[in-house]
Amino acid sequence: MAAxxxxxxxxxxxxxxxxxxxxxxxxxxxxxxxxxxxxDSLSMVEVVVAAEERFDVKIPDDDVKALKTxxxxxxxxxxHQG
Amino acid sequence: MNAxxxxxxxxxxxxxxxxxxxxxxxxxxxxxxxxxxxPLEQEWAADLPVRIAAAVAVEPGEVxxxxxxxxxxxxxxxxxxxxxxxxxxxxxxxxxGEDGIVNPDRLGTVIASGIGGVTTLLDQHDVLxxxxxxxxxxxxxxxxxxxxxxxxxxxxxxxxxxVHTPVSACASGAEAVGYAAEMIRTGRADxxxxxxxxxxxHPLPIAAFANMMAMxxxxxxxxxxxxxxxxxxxxxxxxxxxxxxxxESAEHAARRGARVYCEVLGQGLSADSHHIAQPEPTGRGIxxxxxxxxxxxxxxxxxxxxxxxxxxxTPQGDIAEIKALRKVLGDEIGHVAISATKSMTGHLLGGAGxxxxxxxxxxxxxxxxxxxxxxxxxxxxxxxxxxRGEPRKLPTEGPLTALNNSFGFGGHNVVLAFRTV
Numbered sequence: 001m002a003a004x005x006x007x008x009x010x011x012x013x014x015x016x017x018x019x020x021x022x023x024x025x026x027x028x029x030x031x032x033x034x035x036x037x038x039x040d041s042l043s044m045v046e047v048v049v050a051a052e053e054r055f056d057v058k059i060p061d062d063d064v065k066a067l068k069t070x071x072x073x074x075x076x077x078x079x080h081q082g
Numbered sequence: 083m084n085a086x087x088x089x090x091x092x093x094x095x096x097x098x099x100x101x102x103x104x105x106x107x108x109x110x111x112x113x114x115x116x117x118x119x120x121p122l123e124q125e126w127a128a129d130l131p132v133r134i135a136a137a138v139a140v141e142p143g144e145v146x147x148x149x150x151x152x153x154x155x156x157x158x159x160x161x162x163x164x165x166x167x168x169x170x171x172x173x174x175x176x177x178x179g180e181d182g183i184v185n186p187d188r189l190g191t192v193i194a195s196g197i198g199g200v201t202t203l204l205d206q207h208d209v210l211x212x213x214x215x216x217x218x219x220x221x222x223x224x225x226x227x228x229x230x231x232x233x234x235x236x237x238x239x240x241x242x243x244x245v246h247t248p249v250s251a252c253a254s255g256a257e258a259v260g261y262a263a264e265m266i267r268t269g270r271a272d273x274x275x276x277x278x279x280x281x282x283x284h285p286l287p288i289a290a291f292a293n294m295m296a297m298x299x300x301x302x303x304x305x306x307x308x309x310x311x312x313x314x315x316x317x318x319x320x321x322x323x324x325x326x327x328x329x330e331s332a333e334h335a336a337r338r339g340a341r342v343y344c345e346v347l348g349q350g351l352s353a354d355s356h357h358i359a360q361p362e363p364t365g366r367g368i369x370x371x372x373x374x375x376x377x378x379x380x381x382x383x384x385x386x387x388x389x390x391x392x393x394x395x396t397p398q399g400d401i402a403e404i405k406a407l408r409k410v411l412g413d414e415i416g417h418v419a420i421s422a423t424k425s426m427t428g429h430l431l432g433g434a435g436x437x438x439x440x441x442x443x444x445x446x447x448x449x450x451x452x453x454x455x456x457x458x459x460x461x462x463x464x465x466x467x468x469x470r471g472e473p474r475k476l477p478t479e480g481p482l483t484a485l486n487n488s489f490g491f492g493g494h495n496v497v498l499a500f501r502t503v
Binding site for chain 1: 147148149152153216217219220221224
């Protein structure tokens with residue numbers, strides 16, 4: 001069953017917490033992965049792979065560049081999840 | 083001293099070892115004659131010919147924040163922990179340039195490992211085979227590269243004069259300390275964080291070392307399995323951890339009012355050119371390294387009061403080292419209190435030169451030589467003064483000079499010398 005927007009944001013918050021140690025409550029749609037959440041380019045790959053598994057979605061490397069914020073990633077997953 | 087022959091001193095020490103999570107608890111363990119070895123109770127060890135090792139006393143995950151720990155190989159985790167202690171012990175805080183004390187352009191790191199991030203390599207190979215290429219961690223390469231500990235510590239302290247990783251198997255840590263001292267002596271840097279680290283308690287390295295007949299198979303008695311100089315020795319016990327020191331030009335240390343533990347007198351290097359893994363039985367290469375040290379520093383053998391020996395508890399290696407010492411030091415060997423601390427820590431491979439540099443510095447600072455444990459029946463070929471069972475007080479007056487030996491597969495020989503100031 002497809003995840004709701006709220007479920008995706010909550011899921012991404014758990015992933016970012018695991019990878020970067022940022023408290024889940026600080027992860028919101030307007031937050032930038034690199035500027036606000038201590039997710040560098042290498043860790044972003046980890047976030048993407050974890051999100052792919054969790055939400056049954058494929059995020060090609062070329063599309064990752066456009067995912068600047070948690071909201072970007074949430075909308076991408078909403079549109080592409082299986 | 084001119085700009086190309088500057089005096090180098092030790093101003094900070096740090097360690098995480100099988101005896102303790104820092105240098106002070108490690109030193110307490112050494113003086114108490116405590117073994118850090120134990121049984122390997124993991125499921126993967128059940129079918130191995132060797133089922134003992136000396137794991138660190140404090141798991142790095144208990145000390146480091148999780149986001150940092152998960153992107154560092156275990157060997158780099160140890161190095162960062164020990165380096166943080168050494169940096170603080172030297173009276174320094176934060177990154178160079180932020181405190182107005184250390185110029186980042188004049189700060190370096192030289193930290194070595196014998197095998198590098200081998201557990202990361204093997205774990206990620208498992209991920210590749212079991213879960214596929216997409217799941218291989220993007221941190222794999224920066225975690226497994228052997229320069230990762232030096233580079234990560236360099237990032238922590240803000241080192242910009244140079245970040246280096248000499249690799250020479252079990253001599254790596256000592257070679258790093260020697261390289262760091264040269265950076266300062268010749269004027270390339272004023273302060274260098276240096277030492278060695280290793281983390282390879284994993285079935286593949288253990289199986290490989292065991293098949294070389296290099297490790298003790300005394301699985302029933304882990305605490306007495308590492309027994310340098312004893313007639314019953316049958317190989318080394320694998321250890322893990324890191325030892326790091328802060329080296330500094332004497333001038334830089336004096337200018338900032340740093341506490342000085344001792345001087346790094348110098349080093350002697352050589353290569354056996356004998357066999358890829360067997361020690362040269364007469365100790366010819368080791369003797370050459372020691373002679374090179376004496377020639378380079380002008381050290382009189384009569385001044386040497388203590389040696390932290392390489393002595394890994396292998397039948398051939400322990401004797402070759404003693405032969406070399408006797409050849410170069412002659413009868414002066416009689417007043418050298420020899421300690422084989424691997425009897426307690428196990429053999430940390432590339433980390434050995436690091437933790438044994440720390441132990442040598444502590445021995446000079448406290449004027450006491452740690453014991454060698456498990457020497458129940460001294461090999462008659464060991465005609466030297468082994469500190470057995472109990473620690474030994476060194477002379478309470480006057481300058482003291484101590485040596486630290488490290489040798490590695492490949493025929494690498496490194497002798498470091500330290501002197502109280």
